[in-house]
Amino acid sequence: MKKMYQQFKCSQIMLPEHRRELEKHAALKQHEKQESSSTADEQEKEQWDRLLQASLKTGQKIELTILSRNRCREISGSVEKIYSSSGYLLFKTAGGVIKISSRYIISIKE
Secondary structure, eight states, rough: OOOOOOOHOOOOSHHHHHHHHHHHHHHHHHHHHHHHHOOOOOHHHHHHHHHHHHHHHHOOOEEEEEEETEEEEEEEEEEEEEEETTTTTEEEEETTEEEGGGEEEEEEOO
16 A cells, blocks of 8 residues: 555545644644744733733733634633633633633733
């Protein structure tokens, strides 16, 4: 049996739905790789930290833009708790409290 090269592109018996999902997955992984290697400057990181801490202490409403299911999503609310060791935060919204990984945060605004 011949060795398959570029296994996902070469497969002609793959269902179109599966091919689309694999392409979405590859795009998401590529985006995550770019996000993790992106150089958010130190000023921006410090500003984000100040906004998160202010929201935690005073309940100030902030707006997060996060990567969710391969698209950007904006969420408004306040910070409930920050887990800096694991990189997660609990975010209180009108719909309830959600857990967000800091690596999926794209921007933070007041």
